[in-house]
Amino acid sequence: MKRPELDAAWQALHSHRKEWRKLHLRDLFRQDKRRFERFSLRLNDLLLDYSKNLITAETMKLLLRLARAAELEKAREAMFSGRHINLTEDRAVLHTALRAPADLNLMVDGRNVMPDVRRVLKQMGQFTDKVHKRRWKGHTGKPIRDIVNIGIGGSDLGPAMVCQALTPYARPGLNAHFVSNVDPTHLTEVLKRVNPETTLFVVASKTFTTQETLANAAAARAWLLQNAKDGRAVARHFVAVSTNRDAVVNFGIDPDNMFEFWDWVGGRYSLWSSIGLSIALYLGMEHFEELLSGAHDMDVHFRSAPAAANMPVILALLGIWYNDFWDAQAHAVLPYDQYLARLPAYLQQLDMESNGKGVTRDGKRVKVSTGPILFGEPGTNGQHAFYQLIHQGTKLVPCDFLVAAESHNPIDDQHEMLLANVFAQSEALMRGKTAAEVRAELKAQGLKKKDIDRLTPHRVFPGNRPSNTLLYHRLTPRNLGRLIALYEHKVFVQSVIWDINAFDQWGVELGKQLARAILPEIKTGKPARGHDASTNGLINYCKGLREEP
Numbered sequence: 382m383k384r385p386e387l388d389a390a391w392q393a394l395h396s397h398r399k400e401w402r403k404l405h406l407r408d409l410f411r412q413d414k415r416r417f418e419r420f421s422l423r424l425n426d427l428l429l430d431y432s433k434n435l436i437t438a439e440t441m442k443l444l445l446r447l448a449r450a451a452e453l454e455k456a457r458e459a460m461f462s463g464r465h466i467n468l469t470e471d472r473a474v475l476h477t478a479l480r481a482p483a484d485l486n487l488m489v490d491g492r493n494v495m496p497d498v499r500r501v502l503k504q505m506g507q508f509t510d511k512v513h514k515r516r517w518k519g520h521t522g523k524p525i526r527d528i529v530n531i532g533i534g535g536s537d538l539g540p541a542m543v544c545q546a547l548t549p550y551a552r553p554g555l556n557a558h559f560v561s562n563v564d565p566t567h568l569t570e571v572l573k574r575v576n577p578e579t580t581l582f583v584v585a586s587k588t589f590t591t592q593e594t595l596a597n598a599a600a601a602r603a604w605l606l607q608n609a610k611d612g613r614a615v616a617r618h619f620v621a622v623s624t625n626r627d628a629v630v631n632f633g634i635d636p637d638n639m640f641e642f643w644d645w646v647g648g649r650y651s652l653w654s655s656i657g658l659s660i661a662l663y664l665g666m667e668h669f670e671e672l673l674s675g676a677h678d679m680d681v682h683f684r685s686a687p688a689a690a691n692m693p694v695i696l697a698l699l700g701i702w703y704n705d706f707w708d709a710q711a712h713a714v715l716p717y718d719q720y721l722a723r724l725p726a727y728l729q730q731l732d733m734e735s736n737g738k739g740v741t742r743d744g745k746r747v748k749v750s751t752g753p754i755l756f757g758e759p760g761t762n763g764q765h766a767f768y769q770l771i772h773q774g775t776k777l778v779p780c781d782f783l784v785a786a787e788s789h790n791p792i793d794d795q796h797e798m799l800l801a802n803v804f805a806q807s808e809a810l811m812r813g814k815t816a817a818e819v820r821a822e823l824k825a826q827g828l829k830k831k832d833i834d835r836l837t838p839h840r841v842f843p844g845n846r847p848s849n850t851l852l853y854h855r856l857t858p859r860n861l862g863r864l865i866a867l868y869e870h871k872v873f874v875q876s877v878i879w880d881i882n883a884f885d886q887w888g889v890e891l892g893k894q895l896a897r898a899i900l901p902e903i904k905t906g907k908p909a910r911g912h913d914a915s916t917n918g919l920i921n922y923c924k925g926l927r928e929e930p
């Protein structure tokens with residue numbers, strides 16, 4: 382990366398930002414009738430409309446210059462070709478290989494990984510087929526009706542989000558459940574709804590050392606054995622997805638019932654690997670493969686489209702524009718699709734775990750602001766809750782709206798109402814409402830001048846608030862694959878420009894260590910003394926409460 386060029390590109394954007402003091406999107410739309418065509422992109426039926434952003438042609442030119450100065454293309458090739466770009470863990474980052482065509486050769490550390498990828502996909506296909514054709518039976522000979530995925534973080538959020546999103550494609554007669562939290566309530570409530578004779582537990586853990594997952598898996602095994610009273614039942618009801626064969630065997634799961642993946646698949650990028658087994662079981666392998674194909678479509682687009690017409694690059698640059706030049710602290714993802722209710726939670730991990738970093742790739746403190754706080758809820762629910770702040774608050778919150786042109790569940794004109802709402806929201810954020818418009822509206826309602834004067838400031842909307850809209854025909858497995866890969870690559874592009882490592886997660890590792898240290902102190906009778914006064918106080922007060930009847 383050539384420092385002077387990069388510094389110059391940042392500087393040019395800072396100067397350009399000042400020009401924006403005089404600009405309003407309302408005027409830009411009025412002046413340029415082709416603004417929508419100019420600032421929108423398509424990939425198959427997926428449309429990205431980014432025209433309601435605080436950009437001009439000059440803004441885009443300068444943002445693209447920043448991407449060039451950060452040598453984005455070189456970084457992109459390093460990722461796709463299997464270089465060890467995850468420096469702190471010395472690993473390749475190849476989730477893209479998991480959705481690549483079978484005939485590709487992809488060498489990682491001297492080994493072509495593609496035959497392994499295909500082998501595990503085949504194993505997944507054979508296994509899901511057995512379950513679906515009722516040839517895989519529980520210990521009393523009954524077919525499987527419930528899949529319980531036990532995993533956390535990257536081994537939970539992706540599969541859980543996708544299974545919910547693609548419910549219309551679910552295999553009849555099968556339910557999917559997800560247990561992640563070490564809070565025993567999570568497992569307890571799921572176990573209440575399933576039958577030990579017809580339940581298959583998928584223990585999903587890359588390392589197979591994660592405390593929450595191992596505790597939940599052990600409790601699920603105990604629950605099964607309470608009913609089955611024969612250790613051999615475990616082989617009929619437990620399969621594992623992991624990179625750690627020894628730990629799987631130690632836990633008591635037959636290695637024949639293990640689905641492998643590899644250290645070059647990061648946890649939060651792993652739904653495309655055998656971590657997607659719950660998805661394949663719930664939806665069928667053909668739909669899982671469609672999801673992979675959708676992600677591959679986006680990979681091809683990301684790798685080949687020029688930066689100015691490249692969806693992940695454009696989304697990433699817009700994010701950087703607000704994050705680093707407008708001091709935006711947050712980013713809202715607002716799916717107008719109930720099936721995508723878990724998308725914001727999934728993206729929270731993808732974005733905040735990847736780009737919530739404070740040092741550069743070579744270990745220096747970053748000089749710029751990195752990843753935003755991501756949040757969101759499905760529309761229209763959010764409109765009746767936090768949108769107020771986005772419309773009239775003092776913070777700038779760029780938004781992504783997502784919506785399908787057609788619903789899987791049409792009732793009367795409800796989907797049309799949903800569409801009307803999503804388009805109205807981005808329009809309102811962009812246009813706002815001027816004092817003159819408010820006054821005219823109140824006058825038409827017959828209010829007196831005194832009341833109009835009093836109310837007007839409260840009812841003015843500044844507008845000029847940015848949003849993207851992602852619009853597609855229907856939420857199919859293929860479109861969902863495209864959308865997820867779009868966000869994955871967006872996050873990657875931003876990490877390149879901020880010069881941070883998007884693929885490690887030392888913050889997660891810290892949590893894993895700290896909880897292990899306190900656990901014995903909660904269990905013993907002796908008061909805790911080794912921490913700060915607050916932590917000692919909390920542990921000891923809690924122990925006191927637990928001694929009360």
Ligand code: G6Q
Binds near residue numbers: 535536
């Ligand atoms: C993801 C993180 C983290 C991880 C979980 C579960 O990128 O590394 O969320 O997925 O901590 O880890 P295991 O799969 O090893 O249980």
